Amino acid sequence: MSDRLNRLMPKAGWVAAVIVLLALPLYVDGFWLSAGLVAMAAAVGAVGLTLLVGAAGQLSFAHAFFLAVGAYGYACFSGEPGAATLGLGLPPALGAALAIAVTGALGLAFSPVASRLRGIYLGVASLSLVFVGQHLLHNLTGVTGGFNGRDTPMFTLAGFDVTGSEPPVTVAGVPFGATERLWYLGLVALAGAGVIARNLLRGRTGRALRMVRDSEVAAAVLGVDVRRSKATAFVVSSMFAGAAGVLSALALDRVVPDYFGLLLSVEFLAMIVIGGLGSVGGAVTGAAFVTLLPIVLARYSGVLPLVADAGSGGVDAAVLARFCYGAAVVLVILIQPDGLAGLGRRLRARLGPAVPSLQEST
């Protein structure tokens, strides 16, 4: 009986989570939905980064750069033509797809480097992309809008506003405006990203990547083209970043260069470490933790002791949040290397049936 219960419990958990997420716009106000959207965008990016860093063992700081390419790419492809900043006026869905494709192409262009370097050396090399990116974002004003950035174009699908309110929709007495609608787009994107990553990790690709991480020589003599595997991981991961960039642009309504700095890359690494490297669920949980923590702290800074108002010179919410996830990263590395995902597995194992012992096998 407990066996069946154990098989059903995770499924029931999933169903409950999906129902809650779908119903949330009916109960939660716009502030929290927006916060959730930013977290979902981050989660899409984190899932991609965990493929590269967690599965393939390749360190990369370039994630923020690829997010920027996705965000600005979408703004360019679907932006209004004739405005101060470049806009091609393409349909938003097409613009988003092209933005992701362009991110992948740039990832491919960098992959000769990514496939020849290993681990931390790639980390150092990838820093260059962040700096180049920052320079371009600030200086290519005709495309990026420079320091002040540019507005995110509206997302409409077949005449239905996803980031607007035409035609009007009311569900159970709650009018569905831009935030509510975008929430569902975010959910779809996150679910898609999660399923794709999981499929890749479970199959031939994921097995090869993990073997490359554990031993390149062993992977190679097993017939794995090591360079190609690392290049693939890099390209796929940058496409996830591209999608996350599009989603971030939509969630934030405006894209500004400062958002896509080195700090964002570091936050992404914190997300996947806290969640547990190489785990899709862990990446999502870590992304929620790292993005929501400063928002929650800022929201309640009035009632929380020690938290100063932003700009007052004391420890404000953003700084405190960074302390918190900095500490979380250290704790994870020291005592729980497989992160929140590992913690979850261990809890389930403890609740589940005892595993039969092995010695009888031979």
Place this chain on the structure above:
Amino acid sequence: MSTLRVDEVSVRFGALVALDAVSFTVEPGTVHAVIGPNGAGKSTCLNVLSGVYRPDAGRVYLDDRELTRLRPHHIARLGIARTFQNIEVSGAETVEDNLMLGRHHLMRPRLAATAFGLPSVAREERRHRTRVREIADFLGLSAALDRPAALLPYGLRKRLELARALAMEPRLLLLDEPVAGMDGAETAEMADVILRVRTELGVTVVLVEHDMGMVTRIADRVTVLDFGRRIFDGSPAAMAADPAVVEAYLGGAPSSTKEPA
């Protein structure tokens, strides 16, 4: 059936000559042992055969095909599988997934189809899992399939690595000290497995070994290395009577194996 020909292969690490113009031929369907004292160059030799090292001079051919210019994954795809002296399995992965890695080159690379979870990908995966379970059965690993490899006892991990190499459906199997660190019973079992690999699966085996007893028991032919040089090549019986071998190999280190007169 294919013949492996090693032709005047030399490997240097700085001033150290790890292999010095070594030649030998591995006939199809045989167990060919490569033995020698510590540091003789046995592992270096396997590394050259599997493409991990590129020799400074000399060539390796599989039939008429030169292997020396190929990258390791190309050599693997030609049907050459190997194990390592220090076991190289993914500890966090289950035994079954480790074995599935052996199927890598037999599965079609379809990134997009895998990403979107097409049914044909799942079908291919299932087909290979079935085969992998048969191989696990062949090596007595069935009960361990769902275990993370790191939790297996040492002897079983050695066996897992051999099973993973067999999962590649190789024609040539290179084994680097498959019984190192094993007790008498485990060694006998492993020797039995290797003989079955040759007779039942028709795989040619190159066996790097320390254990003379095992070599004389199962090898059809022996190449003896000492300080990177080939000092003997012939049948196990002839080896036991060869003065150079006795001097370099048996004379030096005391060994538990039966000594020639």
